[in-house]
Amino acid sequence: MKKITAIYPGTFDPVTNGHIDIIKRASGLFDKVIVTIAINSNKKPLFTKDERIDMLKKSLKSFKNVSVDYFEGLIVNYAKKKNAKVLIRGLRAVSDFEYEFQMSLINRKLASDLTTIFLMPNEKYTYLNSSIVRELASLNGKIDDFIPVYVKQKLIKKLKENKIGKMP
Numbered sequence: 001m002k003k004i005t006a007i008y009p010g011t012f013d014p015v016t017n018g019h020i021d022i023i024k025r026a027s028g029l030f031d032k033v034i035v036t037i038a039i040n041s042n043k044k045p046l047f048t049k050d051e052r053i054d055m056l057k058k059s060l061k062s063f064k065n066v067s068v069d070y071f072e073g074l075i076v077n078y079a080k081k082k083n084a085k086v087l088i089r090g091l092r093a094v095s096d097f098e099y100e101f102q103m104s105l106i107n108r109k110l111a112s113d114l115t116t117i118f119l120m121p122n123e124k125y126t127y128l129n130s131s132i133v134r135e136l137a138s139l140n141g142k143i144d145d146f147i148p149v150y151v152k153q154k155l156i157k158k159l160k161e162n163k164i165g166k167m168p
């Protein structure tokens with residue numbers, strides 16, 4: 001039978017439990033899932049690419065059919081190179097829809113054989129995103145329910161190194 005590879009691209013700055021929820025669902029649906037850090041030219045990530053890869057790898061090591069990667073360029077070209085026919089995106093709320101709809105249509109225009117499939121995370125993660133987690137952590141808010149322990153340690157260390165969250 002044909003094996004299906006799905007790609008889950010994102011900034012993952014850092015990976016959250018909401019992302020992991022989506023990855024778990026995708027891992028049960030597809031033969032192979034490649035979680036790949038991609039470039040969103042509007043964002044300036046806090047973590048380096050290697051740090052984000054490390055956090056993803058540590059957080060996803062229990063999923064045997066999931067691998068972690070990084071690429072620069074168009075997602076459609078990356079998908080072609082990996083022989084992937086499916087692109088996974090998470091839909092948390094109606095507010096995600098317009099942006100995701102536009103991106104999936106552009107990608108379909110560029111590669112008609114690549115299908116975007118939207119998965120919904122558990123409702124407890126619908127309000128979650130990486131910026132909120134970074135902000136909460138910088139203000140000493142409780143983040144234990146939102147990110148894995150390893151990611152929490154890395155985030156706290158990073159914020160300290162960058163002196164984020166302290167008054168000048």
Ligand code: COA
Pocket residue numbers: 009010011012013016017018019022038039040041043073074075076090091092103106107121125128129130131132
């Ligand atoms: N749980 C928690 N948070 C989630 C989530 C979930 N299930 N799903 C999305 N998010 C959050 C992310 O943490 C992120 O939060 P932030 O904005 O605070 O950082 C936000 O929702 C959306 O980010 P993400 O899913 O990482 O997407 P993105 O918009 O940063 O990046 C790319 C989208 C990287 C996939 C896209 O820009 C891309 O494909 N780039 C390559 C170039 C390309 O081909 N572009 C498209 C054609 S022009």
